[in-house]
Ligand code: HEC
């Protein structure tokens with residue numbers, strides 16, 4: 001090759017190299033977005049694998065909890081979704097602060113479990129079996145709502161068992177072999193979980209409450225003119241769901257091995273018998289004491305008993 005040909009070849013090569021770099025600069029933002037998407041997908045997939053192994057027994061084959069006859073909370077719910085800029089629902093992205101709150105709520109609940117419920121503590125740091133990274137994968141699964149992966153991986157794994165595992169083998173309906181979590185590292189319970197469970201990600205930005213609506217201390221909050229008495233600042237039925245349903249069932253039919261039925265038919269004793277149970281708990285069982293100023297006032301306990309005895313679920 002003579003010199004001028006070499007120079008031409010070099011120029012050609014340089015041109016190609018600069019073209020390549022220019023192209024890269026142009027597609028970089030796209031590439032970053034794709035990389036984040038791929039990572040999220042991978043995290044959700046790993047979360048689904050862990051969920052299939054550890055969580056379906058209580059939260060159900062699709063994470064629907066009580067809606068599919070399982071004893072754990074419903075996790076497959078829009079309430080826990082964190083939505084990105086361009087989401088399938090065409091609504092605003094979840095605000096960063098809200099998203100952090102949801103991640104913290106889910107991560108804390110998984111890491112620490114829930115006192116007085118059968119939700120176990122999972123964090124390795126506190127004696128459980130999952131690493132922080134694995135808990136992160138689970139949180140991604142739930143906030144992305146990738147229950148399709150849970151179903152897909154679950155069906156694959158179940159069909160490869162010998163004999164193949166069925167729903168009946170997997171879902172726990174009798175809780176007598178389970179021990180409720182007695183102490184945990186977490187900050188949430190059924191009541192503090194409510195705002196997260198009730199969140200509507202599709203609603204327009206909430207209007208700030210009118211300060212005139214805030215009840216004075218000691219004043220009974222407005223219950224919208226309904227007949228339901230207020231317990232701990234909420235209608236008694238909501239309080240029941242938040243504080244009692246984890247053992248007595250959302251439908252009050254009881255959960256075998258956890259809590260007795262609390263329907264009008266089942267509650268045949270005098271009020272005082274049940275009031276005593278709620279105020280003082282039952283020794284030797286997981287039924288805790290809610291009276292003595294711990295949580296409920298005497299009036300609230302009476303309201304609960306009256307409501308349980310007179311209202312069909
Ligand atoms: C032995 C049964 C059981 C198993 C296994 C279990 N959970 Fe739970 N979980 C529960 C129950 C019961 C609750 C509801 C507690 C309550 O009423 O506050 C719950 C609550 C939760 C919550 C909080 C949701 C809310 O609305 O309060 C999350 C998140 C959660 N579980 C995730 C998981 C994950 C992830 C796994 C698997 C690693 C798992 N759970 C395994 C029983 C279980």
Ligand code: HEC
Nearest residue numbers: 116117243244247258259260274277278282285286287290
């Ligand atoms: C951690 C699980 C758990 C939670 C949470 C729980 N209970 Fe119980 N509850 C039980 C168990 C277990 C018994 C039965 C004790 C026994 O075997 O005598 C019981 C018994 C009762 C009884 C007596 C029923 C009867 O027929 O004797 C009442 C009433 C009752 N609970 C009300 C409540 C109310 C109201 C709440 C919420 C404020 C609540 N419980 C929360 C586990 C629970």
